[in-house]
Amino acid sequence: MTETARSQTAPIEGPDPEKVKAELLAKYPPKVARKRAKQIIVNRLEPGDKVPEINANVRTVPGLMSQRGCCYAGCKGVVLGPTRDIVNITHGPIGCGFYSWLTRRNQTDPDTTPDGHNFMTYCFSTDMQEKEIIFGGEKKLRQAIQEAYDNFKPKAIAVFATCPVGLIGDDIHSVCREMKAALGINVFGFSCEGYKGVSQSAGHHIANNQIFKHVVGLDDTIGAGEFRVNLLGEYNIGGDAFEIERIFEKCGITTVATFSGNSSIDAFANSHTADLNLIMCHRSINYVAEMMEKKFGVPWIKINFIGAEATAKSLRKIAAYFDDPALTERVEAVIAEELPAVQAARDDIRPRTAGKRAMLFVGGSRAHHYQELFRELGMRTLSAGYEFAHRDDYEGRKVLPGVKVDADSRNIEELDVCQDPDRYRPRKTPEELAALSAKGLEFKDYQGMMPEMPEGSMVIDDISQFETDLMIEKYRPDIFCAGIKEKYMIQKHGIPMKQLHSYDYGGPYAGFKGAVNFYREIDRMVNSRVWGYLKAPWQTNPELAATYAWE
Amino acid sequence: MLKPSPKAPKFTVTRNACKLCTPLGAALVFKGIRGAVPLLHGSQGCSTYIRRYLISHYREPIDIACSNFSEQTAIFGGGANLKIALDNIRRQYDPEMIGVATTCLSETIGDDVPMFIREYRESCAGEDLPPVVHVATPSYQGTHMQGFHAALQAVVDQLAQGAAEAGPHVNLFPGMVSPADLRHLREICADFDLPVVLLPDYADTLDGPLWTEYQRIPEGGTSVTAIRSSGSARASLELGDVLARAKETAAGLLWKRFEVPCHRMGLPVGIDATDRMFAALAEISGRPTPENHLRERGRLIDSYADGHKYVMDARAVVFGEEDLVVGLAGFLGEIGVVPVVCASGGRSGHLAACIAERFPDHSQKGIQVLSDADFVTIETAARDAQPDFLIGNSKGYSMARRLDKPLIRVGFPVHDRVGGARLLHLGYRGSQQLFDRIANTLMAARQTASPVGYTYI
Ligand code: SF4
């Protein structure tokens, strides 16, 4: 932990968190309260980065309004959605496919693949009708695949199952196999029915499995580039991946594949030839990294390109791994070249943002990563939590051996991966790895969010709408980060709200340029004059003025 | 009769749908009832997706609960989950009504939701339970419009009560219109001095001011008490030409059960259609059309006279919900624009007939009607039809972009502009706004296309 990080973890002032927790639980029936009590944790820091245990990746209680989406959303919407050259067919009634039609702001650049394919703007659905629900939808699915092929001649077609499909027993995988043979292109299916698992996280896992099974390793060509990496768990929202690629290029680092922002199926097929996997969003994609390491010998490290300091640190990690003086020199030169502009922006803005307080409830890694940027602005995180993360994302991977797998997750397939007899190639000797570890480069490790959060801050897993309301009332943070579903409710309270799923049409926020974008954005937001107009001058109700400090 | 164009190739797969799913419509109706919380019976995804879709249009908080099926629930049924959900919603929100809509999942497994609700009621004997209204909304049977109207029927069916004597009030079922439209309709009724049960009325719940005081459920909406009284209204007004052809509707039910007279007419877009609504209101209230609306009508006609040369003979592609398409097409015809393609993802089977009624000369005019159409089909037809502009929801943007024609955004959803909730379509005032937007769009296009930068057109 850096010095700045440590000073930021000092206890926070404000209402007694334990009392707040009690209030959050007060309205629930005893059983629900007991369950939520394990998901609402007051952060305590003990030596050795030890933090309290939090219950995560457990089913949302019916009737609590959650931020979560479904397994299908995680699989089709998040992981495969940004891959431009696969035709994605949703097998199910119209809604599921329609709602996942280009609703994330993943950017892509079709000009970087020779065929220029980009099907992201299309939404294919079998639009199941009653007839198919009763008599089965395999025939319609087969036709749909054929039509998609006739229309676009894509390299690959993927099929996604929605809830009803699992129940009526359509065998999408056999249809896919059959069509793969008939069409001579890659056709594969995802059994990602929405009711599986407890959140979109299950869908990420299923997506990872199938991509690994059906795509990774199909192309052994070793491409150009001396320092070849994959960027995992970077979805190119608002152009984040473009900014990271820009920095990589300057440093002379080659990206073989990004999973899955600005991605193409060809790059996935070739990704096992990279020499290092960089994990950005640990939650959604660590499975692929693990499997690639087992099968092909590609090691992985956790990096973070959100925050200028974090970006510099991550670049240094990559340089340390490759251990090449020329690369190290270039990386240092790039950092030295990029940081002054960031520093200048920060010096300008920080006086206006320092001391302000943020809450972040989003995703499976962003709630952690963005605390970096707020720290750089001198802001503190009062409370944070994930929508679909697991315990290791909160407390660090050290807790993995002790994590209980419940009924909901047990049904998600764990692929049995073993060393590839021909293609397994350790990138480093055990001695080299040990030496790197000794120098502080942690492999296969992620510390989690809680060790970097302030003492007494509240960590809430799968926060509900009701709890969000109460948290805002209790703390009145200066900014709240979440998604579109929470956005307008938060703004109704008169609190600026930043979307960290879609970035509110802004971005990129990754890398050096991204950091500057983010500083400016937050400056504008927490110092906006809009909130000052909330009350008309004649509204001088003293009671209200007492409850809310309108600034 | 008008038939779908033979040129449109028939596809199995729906590409870029021009419709949404059924429970979305139902949730919207529940949002228009005071203190109501919608609850979707199924897995998490549907409610999250639907919330996100609605929220991105209205830009307001929209809470929709769900009963959160797991794999086990999907196999063994969702009774227990539904009851837990009802319990938790009551504790957190203290609602005045809970509206339960099913999803494809619970419908596929055949959950008996009315029975679950009965059992829940029995288990809460002695407690003060809010009404729990249930509607079946499998998406494989219809679109969001079916869900919308099914929910209205369910609400009326399960709540309306008769009375010995008819009250002074009128029921108004406006269809899926914007909050601005709802406000305008309320204002019109007030000007006629007619108390109105507007159902649904999400004018405030989905388009409200910032809060100065904390609200668990946004204020506004038609109260359960008012809905109960719909059985004793002096008349019902139901808007929508396609809806008027449906076998069962909310107003139809009130007529059958309580003999509330029912007036059906198209959406009041344009002079003709609005005149019809005002005539009906005049008849029901026994008062003439209020002066301010007459003046609004006068100004609208004046603007038609002033602006007709800009819009005359322009060609338009109209798409969206069937009733909105019919209303807009009628209005466009009135101002001399030819709606060369009238398209909807709905498939009531009545769209062609409704358009034919508005345009007896449709074949001379070359008007094409596309029912049950997706955007790829609409785009193909639009390309052939060489329109001057497109009018419909924001999902048509990529089509407009490829055709290089302006898109005038109306209806739902409008995700790529602010103010979707504030778009006014209805009445003389709404028609005025539409007319100005259309004329200005055409003028802007001409101005841009001109080699000379005229500032005086
Ligand atoms: S399952 Fe049905 S209700 Fe749910 S999103 Fe899909 S179409 Fe809509």
Ligand code: SF4
């Ligand atoms: S039906 Fe299932 S797959 Fe479709 S949105 Fe709902 S939960 Fe997700």
